Amino acid sequence: MEKTEALNTLAALGQETRLDVFRLLIKAGPGGMCAGAIAEHLQVRANTLSTHLSALSRCGLVHAARDGRSITYSARIDQMQNLILYLMRDCCDGKPELCDPIAGALVGFDQTDASGPTSRF
Amino acid sequence: MEKTEALNTLAALGQETRLDVFRLLIKAGPGGMCAGAIAEHLQVRANTLSTHLSALSRCGLVHAARDGRSITYSARIDQMQNLILYLMRDCCDGKPELCDPIAGALVGFDQTDASGPTSRF
DNA sequence: TCCATATTTCGAGTATTCTCGAATTATGGA
């Protein structure tokens, strides 16, 4: 990811409704949620939500797929991955002070919803 | 880090001049740079930069320290760390699809400016 | 075909953000 894309992605997430949408879609899992359900869940008007979904889609954070009359949106975790990697290496120059503690924290995760064992290394 | 702070931090970085400032300060290292030098380097007016520095400071991304007539700003890499950890665990629920590839990428870093050996594990 | 549902697009109003010149505050040195 290069700077401009990172900038757009950061700006997209730096808005409350959009961050809420993304978090909701993450929790919804790979199946995603249709626009109406998101709007209902977050108490946002359909047209306002549509604008935000469009912004999230434009920067690759969500994926849209028509499913009959409704459109299902799902979070693109790989784009979040790209953003985080950008922040760690391009933005922060791969500084060990940044990366080491994160690497450490990754090992210590306790996941509430995952099915597999705790360690992933 | 909780949601509101993450939101402010994301919004702060989602603006070109501020992202540039942060990146510049990261490259400057722990010693930081004084406001004038940053303004000169990025070709931004002093008062405009001051507004952005204030925003970065408010969300904890930079630290200010008066040094005689000038004020030295330095990047707070721990706050970037907190943001990344928020994105990985609170925002993305610690999904393995997100975390595993990042963990993998961390091991593979080749650092250009670090003095120590490549491996940090 | 006609109607209902789901979502988006359009246009306008309001709010927020960004930038700038001018004025102000703070510090150090003559």
Place this chain on the structure above:
DNA sequence: TCCATAATTCGAGAATACTCGAAATATGGA
């Protein structure tokens, strides 16, 4: 004390973002 330098605060203008009602588009079913 007086002046020069460094940075911030103030106030205003322009641009951008956010939200909303209304209208348009798309799909599925009677």
